[in-house]
Amino acid sequence: MTTRMYERDSVVRGVRVMELCHVRDSQRGDLMVIEFAQVLPFRPQRCFLTYAMSSGQVRGKHAHRECSQLLLSAHGTCRLLMDDGIRNEEIILDRPEIGVLVPPMVWTEVSGIRADSVLLVLASHVYDSADYIRDYAVFLQIIREAIYES
Amino acid sequence: MTTRMYERDSVVRGVRVMELCHVRDSQRGDLMVIEFAQVLPFRPQRCFLTYAMSSGQVRGKHAHRECSQLLLSAHGTCRLLMDDGIRNEEIILDRPEIGVLVPPMVWTEVSGIRADSVLLVLASHVYDSADYIRDYAVFLQIIREAIYES
Numbered sequence: 050m051t052t053r054m055y056e057r058d059s060v061v062r063g064v065r066v067m068e069l070c071h072v073r074d075s076q077r078g079d080l081m082v083i084e085f086a087q088v089l090p091f092r093p094q095r096c097f098l099t100y101a102m103s104s105g106q107v108r109g110k111h112a113h114r115e116c117s118q119l120l121l122s123a124h125g126t127c128r129l130l131m132d133d134g135i136r137n138e139e140i141i142l143d144r145p146e147i148g149v150l151v152p153p154m155v156w157t158e159v160s161g162i163r164a165d166s167v168l169l170v171l172a173s174h175v176y177d178s179a180d181y182i183r184d185y186a187v188f189l190q191i192i193r194e195a196i197y198e199s
Numbered sequence: 200m201t202t203r204m205y206e207r208d209s210v211v212r213g214v215r216v217m218e219l220c221h222v223r224d225s226q227r228g229d230l231m232v233i234e235f236a237q238v239l240p241f242r243p244q245r246c247f248l249t250y251a252m253s254s255g256q257v258r259g260k261h262a263h264r265e266c267s268q269l270l271l272s273a274h275g276t277c278r279l280l281m282d283d284g285i286r287n288e289e290i291i292l293d294r295p296e297i298g299v300l301v302p303p304m305v306w307t308e309v310s311g312i313r314a315d316s317v318l319l320v321l322a323s324h325v326y327d328s329a330d331y332i333r334d335y336a337v338f339l340q341i342i343r344e345a346i347y348e349s
Contacts, residue, residue, distance in 0.1 A: 084245050
């Protein structure tokens with residue numbers, strides 16, 4: 050089992066990029082494993098896949114108030130944009146063993162580079178529409194108010 | 200959100216085949232969601248992906264003593280063989296929304312139909328090598344002893 054080769058903080062507040070445990074095996078196929086208690090700062094209650102994305106189409110375009118997520122490319126290549134209202138970073142996810150931990154209050158956008166891209170997300174919370182901030186101006190306003198109050 | 204279209208018991212003891220919640224969206228891409236508490240009889244502690252499988256190569260070839268799993272194809276097409284020592288069933292997994300719940304003491308083999316097949320597994324337990332039965336003769340012996348004792 051390959052241990053994590055690297056783990057780094059993004060410039061985006063609270064975002065961590067990590068190499069997940071994986072084994073390369075040209076005979077039997079590759080394996081990537083996430084032991085939740087070892088890797089995640091939360092115990093996931095939900096997972097989802099996005100797939101069959103049209104080229105150039107963007108998903109996400111929201112932030113969560115409470116929910117944290119781990120995002121990775123299960124197949125193909127995705128472009129992941131993260132934005133904390135002050136700094137942003139774009140990451141290309143092109144291998145299942147690269148996971149990105151996204152905390153609450155980070156605006157996220159995902160686009161598939163090709164139609165066969167598959168994004169896997171592990172989420173800390175069950176689905177709750179009230180947890181979503183879908184308006185970027187509202188997101189920025191909440192960020193500004195938090196900075197002003199702190 | 201599409202509700203589950205079907206859910207059926209396999210002929211293999213304890214195995215259930217279910218259509219998972221999913222949304223088809225030709226514009227934004229498709230979405231498949233698993234709310235763990237709604238769908239799974241366990242709360243997963245681990246997940247893994249197998250990928251870059253050589254054509255014709257077989258993975259798995261073991262049973263678990265305690266661990267339950269949900270298996271699905273995150274991309275491409277996998278052939279899943281399940282065997283409880285008395286009956287067996289082979290299922291072709293070719294869409295992310297088809298999930299197979301496999302309880303303990305079911306011998307399982309997986310083969311990728313193409314090299315770009317990706318299998319996603321949610322597991323009820325952390326990895327423990329002692330939980331694996333990797334010898335089919337031993338597996339059958341344990342099954343026979345359980346039948347004899349019951």
